[in-house]
Amino acid sequence: MKALTKSIWVFHFAAASCNNCDIEILDALTPRFDLERFGILLVGSIRHADVILATGAISHKAAVRLKRLYEQAPKPCLVVAVGACACSMTMFRDSYNMAGPFDGLVPVHAYIPGCPPKPEAMIMGVVKLIKALKKG
Amino acid sequence: MAEEILAKIKEKFSWQILNIFEKSPRRAYIDLKPENIKEIVEFIFRRLRARFVIVSAVDTRNAIEILYHFSFDIEGKIITLRTKIDKQNPEIESVTPIIKGAEWIEREIYELLGVRFKNHPNLKRLLLAEDWPEGKYPLRRD
Amino acid sequence: MAKTIIPIGPYHPLQEEPEFFKLLVEGEKVLELEIELGYNHRGIEKIAESKSYDQVLFLVERVCGICSTSHPFASVNAVEELADIKVPERALYIRSIIGELERLHSHLLWLGLAGHFIGYNTVWMWAWRYREPVLDIFEKITGNRQHYAMMKIGGVRRDIESDDIPEIWKMVDGLLPVLDMFKGVVMDDPVIHARLKGVGILTKEDVFEYGALGPTARASGVAIDVRKDDPYAAYPLVDWQVITQEEGDVFAKAVVRILEMYESVKIIKGCLDKLKVVGGEIDAKVKEIPPGEGIGRHEAPRGEVFHYVRSDGSNRPVRYKIRAPSYMNVPTNQKSVVGGTISDATITLAAVDPCYCCTERVAVVDKKTGKKGLTGQDLIKLSQEKTLRIKREMVV
Ligand code: SF4
Numbered sequence: 001m002k003a004l005t006k007s008i009w010v011f012h013f014a015a016a017s018c019n020n021c022d023i024e025i026l027d028a029l030t031p032r033f034d035l036e037r038f039g040i041l042l043v044g045s046i047r048h049a050d051v052i053l054a055t056g057a058i059s060h061k062a063a064v065r066l067k068r069l070y071e072q073a074p075k076p077c078l079v080v081a082v083g084a085c086a087c088s089m090t091m092f093r094d095s096y097n098m099a100g101p102f103d104g105l106v107p108v109h110a111y112i113p114g115c116p117p118k119p120e121a122m123i124m125g126v127v128k129l130i131k132a133l134k135k136g
Numbered sequence: 137m138a139e140e141i142l143a144k145i146k147e148k149f150s151w152q153i154l155n156i157f158e159k160s161p162r163r164a165y166i167d168l169k170p171e172n173i174k175e176i177v178e179f180i181f182r183r184l185r186a187r188f189v190i191v192s193a194v195d196t197r198n199a200i201e202i203l204y205h206f207s208f209d210i211e212g213k214i215i216t217l218r219t220k221i222d223k224q225n226p227e228i229e230s231v232t233p234i235i236k237g238a239e240w241i242e243r244e245i246y247e248l249l250g251v252r253f254k255n256h257p258n259l260k261r262l263l264l265a266e267d268w269p270e271g272k273y274p275l276r277r278d
Numbered sequence: 279m280a281k282t283i284i285p286i287g288p289y290h291p292l293q294e295e296p297e298f299f300k301l302l303v304e305g306e307k308v309l310e311l312e313i314e315l316g317y318n319h320r321g322i323e324k325i326a327e328s329k330s331y332d333q334v335l336f337l338v339e340r341v342c343g344i345c346s347t348s349h350p351f352a353s354v355n356a357v358e359e360l361a362d363i364k365v366p367e368r369a370l371y372i373r374s375i376i377g378e379l380e381r382l383h384s385h386l387l388w389l390g391l392a393g394h395f396i397g398y399n400t401v402w403m404w405a406w407r408y409r410e411p412v413l414d415i416f417e418k419i420t421g422n423r424q425h426y427a428m429m430k431i432g433g434v435r436r437d438i439e440s441d442d443i444p445e446i447w448k449m450v451d452g453l454l455p456v457l458d459m460f461k462g463v464v465m466d467d468p469v470i471h472a473r474l475k476g477v478g479i480l481t482k483e484d485v486f487e488y489g490a491l492g493p494t495a496r497a498s499g500v501a502i503d504v505r506k507d508d509p510y511a512a513y514p515l516v517d518w519q520v521i522t523q524e525e526g527d528v529f530a531k532a533v534v535r536i537l538e539m540y541e542s543v544k545i546i547k548g549c550l551d552k553l554k555v556v557g558g559e560i561d562a563k564v565k566e567i568p569p570g571e572g573i574g575r576h577e578a579p580r581g582e583v584f585h586y587v588r589s590d591g592s593n594r595p596v597r598y599k600i601r602a603p604s605y606m607n608v609p610t611n612q613k614s615v616v617g618g619t620i621s622d623a624t625i626t627l628a629a630v631d632p633c634y635c636c637t638e639r640v641a642v643v644d645k646k647t648g649k650k651g652l653t654g655q656d657l658i659k660l661s662q663e664k665t666l667r668i669k670r671e672m673v674v
Contacts, residue, residue: 016320020343020424023387030390030406059319060268091337094328095321096274116343116424162508163359163573187502188489190606192586192599205573205586212508214573237489237606274324 007039011049017056020116021083028119051078054102057085057092063099070106079108084115149176162213170219174229180206188235193245195277200226230256248275326598331357339425347380348578350429352585355510356574357431361567366559369433371549374512376428378542383412384579385535395625396473408456411449433561443550450543461536474529478614478626488610491603492581493534498526504577516548528625
């Protein structure tokens with residue numbers, strides 16, 4: 001686990017989100033916030049990922065994909081729920097097409113609330129996660 | 137200009153139109169029988185060259201109402217064709233053979249409200265998962 | 279030659295409905311495109327039936343994050359039409375300012391990602407960097423970078439203070455040289471010309487058949503823009519123009535978006551000027567929503583948003599229909615992508631401005647073996663390599 005704390009490669013999984021959270025994730029990579037200077041890199045394949053950044057509530061169709069993706073991820077793999085939707089589904093909770101929040105489907109290690117969370121909040125969430133990992 | 141459009145439709149389809157409701161100069165609703173829809177849609181789309189906006193479907197508890205919205209952009213007018221179909225046997229002629237852009241929305245109404253569109257080229261699910269139970273329509277109210 | 283199926287998607291973060299594109303290709307050529315939806319279907323129309331009109335605004339705001347004011351905008355237009363509510367003039371200007379600021383940030387976002395796809399990563403980083411000041415202004419006047427919650431039935435929720443006006447003015451002024459730079463990059467770069475011109479063409483007739491909207495339609499010479507056609511908010515009160523291009527290719531779509539940003543700046547400045555002199559209330563008192571129906575439209579960055587509301591006199595809608603512009607624009611890909619090459623597919627799909635990051639999860643599957651051949655990264659690489667190749671040929 002500790003090895004993970006050095007240079008985290010993240011994979012971005014967008015379920016049924018409004019995509020604002022997703023934009024903010026990408027935003028965190030661009031010059032203003034520049035997450036890459038901490039060695040955090042967005043990767044295109046789940047097989048390279050250490051952390052899954054999950055956004056949005058989960059529809060039935062997406063749930064199937066999520067499970068498959070999680071199985072493909074090299075373990076240990078951490079899951080961070082980004083945004084209010086991913087944490088608790090907020091107003092989409094009662095919808096007929098929702099399969100449940102992320103933590104009902106895969107283990108979630110950190111929650112970053114907000115709608116959408118600011119890039120600063122995301123960075124803080126990741127830092128906290130790293131600190132927790134270092135403690136063991 | 138805007139009145140002209142309605143006049144043209146009235147003139148051509150006077151005997152099919154059940155009612156015209158002009159909410160404002162820019163919005164008009166035309167009530168029709170389901171069997172006449174296709175013909176009038178074709179006229180409005182092909183002849184008057186209105187832009188197809190979308191189809192909405194409403195479950196009014198005792199019937200399913202289908203609304204075809206068309207926009208006349210130069211006049212800034214939206215004309216809505218409205219028809220009621222039987223809820224027990226919801227079936228209507230598809231307009232996709234005339235308007236390509238209507239393919240998705242008809243599929244969506246098919247799965248969310250259970251309306252069958254006759255002669256639709258590709259009537260299958262659009263949004264819901266494959267294992268969604270048959271015969272359960274989320275937008276129905278019963 | 280063996281036919282290959284390339285699935286693109288279904289996940290990409292930047293659009294209201296993740297789609298799943300399946301490209302059937304032969305060698306380099308795209309033969310067929312199949313689009314599958316539903317990964318992002320949240321049943322918003324159904325949820326809206328259980329919310330009051332005020333709550334619906336917050337709900338529809340979350341239809342799409344990039345156009346997060348477009349849906350509430352269309353929604354208030356619909357309800358105001360239904361209940362015949364007169365909105366105070368000051369609120370109209372504020373609404374338009376928010377709408378146009380959103381267009382600025384959305385088009386910049388698109389520009390950046392389009393740049394990324396053809397291998398201009400600098401453009402991506404630049405465009406997103408210059409997008410930040412717009413978000414700062416949003417944070418300043420609305421309290422949030424996105425999801426501004428400014429719209430309210432009968433007006434707006436927050437005023438723009440006169441102290442804030444110079445700052446907004448300064449921001450949009452600062453954006454102008456940036457726009458000039460991007461205009462220069464797109465218009466004068468021979469590589470971009472070679473890469474984007476004549477790619478993914480959509481004709482006027484296609485636009486009509488598919489009911490395409492917004493910049494997608496305007497790039498094909500169809501001058502539709504709800505802001506002009508069915509004027510609302512402050513758009514008829516200030517001076518601006520509808521931008522069109524004739525060619526209908528990816529290049530034209532990029533040009534339309536860039537030129538539109540200038541118009542947005544113009545609208546914002548016009549509205550700010552008026553704000554200085556027009557005082558008064560920013561919202562009207564709303565008592566009851568009568569039974570009836572209303573149609574609300576708004577020209578979002580991607581095209582017309584259409585909302586249809588039906589009321590039975592209670593405080594909740596009976597039916598709430600939402601039609602986002604991409605719903606009409608995305609099927610046009612069936613026309614524009616087919617017949618082109620795979621390396622052009624990414625940028626053509628992106629030109630409609632539906633989604634970008636989907637392509638990060640692209641995988642090429644060989645039809646016979648079902649084995650993965652290329653990943654999403656590879657497809658973007660393919661696209662970027664083509665740019666490089668052209669560059670080399672031109673000895674730039
Ligand atoms: S938490 Fe908010 S911003 Fe994030 S996906 Fe959900 S609705 Fe969108």
